[in-house]
Amino acid sequence: MIFHSIRWRLQLWHGLILLSVLVGFGFTAYRLQYANELHRVDQDLQQRLGPVLEALRRPPTGDRGGPGGPGGPDGPRGGPNGAGGPRRPGGPRPIEGGPDDRGRRGPPPREAGGEFRAPREFRLGPNRAGLFEGDSNPFYYIVWLRDGSELSRSASAASDVSRPDPISRQVPAVRLRGTNREFYQFTPPGECILVGRSIGPELASLRRLALVLSALGSIVMVLGLAGGWWLATRAIRPIGDISAAAATIAGGNLSHRINTENTDNELGELATVLNSTFARLEGAFARQQQFTADASHELRTPIAVILSQTQATLARERNSAEYRETLEACQRAAQRMRRLTESLLALARLDAGQESLKRERIDLSQTVRESLELLRPLAEDRHIRIHSELATTECLGDSERLAQVISNLLSNAILHNTSDGEVRVVTRRENDSALLVVADTGPGIPAEDLPRIFERFYRADKSRTGATGGTGLGLAICKAIVAAHGGSIDVACPASGGATFTVRLPSGLR
Amino acid sequence: MRILIIEDEPDLLRSLTMALRDEGYAVDTAANGEDGLFSAESIAYDVILLDVMLPKLDGWGVLQRLRKIRKTPVLMLTARDTSRDRVRGLDSGADDYLVKPFDLPELLARLRALIRRTSGQTTTQIKIGEVTLDTAARSVTRAGVPVELTAREYGLLEYLMLHRGQVVTRTALYEHLFDEDDSTLSNLLDVHVSNMRKKLGHDFITTRRGHGYCIEG
Secondary structure: OOOHHHHHHHHHHHHHHHHHHHHHHHHHHHHHHHHHHHHHHHHHHHHHHHHHHHHHOOOOOOOOOOOOOOOOOHHHHHOOOOOOOOOOOOOOOOOOHHHHHHHOOOOOOOOOOOOOOOOOOOEHHHHHHHHHHOOOOOOEEEEEOOOOOOEEOOOOOOOOOOOOOOOOOOEEEEEEEEEEEEEEEEOOOOOOOEEEEEHHHHHHHEEEEEEEEHHHHHHOOOHHHHHHOOOOOOHHHHHHHHHHHHHHOOOOOOOOOOOOOOOHHHHHHHHHHHHHHHHHHHHHHHHHHHHHHHHHHHHHHHHHHHHHHHHHHHHOOOHHHHHHHHHHHHHHHHHHHHHEEEEEEEHHHHHHHOOOOOOEEEHHHHHHHHHHHHHHHHHHHHOOOEEEEOOOOOOEEOOHHHHHHHHHHHHHHOOOOOOOOOEEEEOOOOOOOOEEEEEEEEOOOOOOOOOHHOOOOOOOHHHHHHHHHHOHHHHHHHHHHHHOOOOOOEOOOOOOOOEEEEEEOOOOOO | OEEEEEEOOEEEEEEHHHHHHHHHHHHEEOOOOEEEEEEEEOOOOOOEEOOOOOOOHHHHHHHHHHOOOOOOOOOEOOOOOOOHHHHHHOOOOEEEEEEEEOOOOHHHHHHHHHHHHHHOOOEEEEOOOOOOEEEEOEEEOOOOEEEOHHHHHHHHHHHHHHHHOEEEEEEHHHHOOOOOOOOOOOHHHHHHHEEEEEEEEHOOOOOHHHOEEEEOO
């Protein structure tokens, strides 16, 4: 399982890439060095191929008399002192070629055409002899006659060197025989010259190079893997922190946050996004808790009233006026509970989307008129003048639910008004929307309460709890109903005073 | 015993007042936090019944500010019942905590317990000489024979017995036995004392002229 972790995968890929780079680099370096060494050897070989070829081409000094004749007279002269003879005097002498060597060779009759001398004997120029001498790894040459018999060879030449297969072109060719590098060329008449050298030292140095490269590569590999591990750990640590923080939050500590300092990278962004998500979650959770607490408070208070009223009254005999007062209190409490439970149920249905809204064509102004009719006594009671501008405003909607919104807003406007105040209600079309405006001339709503007045159980006027009969859910229900219609509800408190509620409903009519 | 009820729900306030007056307590009321705090600061109540959700100044605020001045026992009433709320209530200096809706008998028992604790009493019975007073049953016996007392007389006796051995001033008695609604004349206290002496023995309550009354422990 652990090998499935991101760190291990990173490490694996990192290792593979590093390995292939190192192998590629090492191999290339080795090949280049190999080619380089071989090239040097080839250059040396080619340098030596020329003189040997020249030696075949030009007759040696003192052999002028018999062009084309057999090299008999030359043989005894050069042969005996092949190795130790004086070189300074300068006569070209056959080097490295023992007399018996040549003696054994059957003299193949060769008609030397052109400038190639008869290949009876072979001598290198005196200053060329050193080219094929040396202590450790000398160059060697071998000359074969046309019929395959050997004409001459240097002392350094190994005995197992075979004559290369003839090639038609008279250009230098190269071959690798074991660890020997050999250049050879055929003359136009057919003689074959081979110059070679063992490349053992070069191969040894290449082996050392390979060893050094592998050692360096291994070190780099280890360092790279260690660095990669460190980097991966560093890169992954924030992820660990994030998941630890998320686990803490999931464990119930909703106020916990991921530490986002020093993370101005992608993970920091992720942490920030997660933090804001957690904040929203916490907010929603807190609102839910607040709602539950508020709802239980609102439900418990009337129960407390009924319980304490009846228990206090029944504790002893009372007169009928006291009984009556108790019953009235119980009735008020029961009515309050009824309003509350109905509101809560309505909200719950709207929340769950179970409240199937009718979609019928209605005239908003007509719904407003009906609501106004019902609320007129309340308005008169409080000396509130109602000023209405009701243009026919059609929309698709549930008239019963919208009437609830309208009467909620209107009764709020009447109740939260100054005595002798005014309520203005407007319906009209605006673009594609049906517009309902309810404005009052009351004290308005404090700015700090404005954003929250549509929240459940939120009361801008804290002193109006309980006794006033409001459930604290009216505006929340309005908002839920309007939202279910796909509309919006807003509130504004103009400087001139009062509060203005604006409901926009999509007219749904094309 | 004089009790202050701070509660904004009028119907609840009425029933609590009714029940507590029936029990012989002197009861003052306040319908919001500010009025309640004012009363609580100015009078040494024996117990305060404090609702949490109050207009103007909530129960926490009242409690916090009251605790800077007085150690009056406070029983908090609230419709919030999470343990966090209860812990917060007790930690803020409330002496007891009762969740709405509550049973009146339980509320009354908790009130008695609070009063008892405040006066250093551990049981419901106080025995001085041959007179025994039971705060739970609100009954008094003398040598095992029940003694009939009016609610006011009982309240007076209870207060004096809870403060046995101390001289209780007339002012203190007025403050703890009569609420703002009482239009009692000052000499009525003397009438109650004289009536009780007839029932419990002439020397049971002694008068310290110029100071007040005392029941010797």
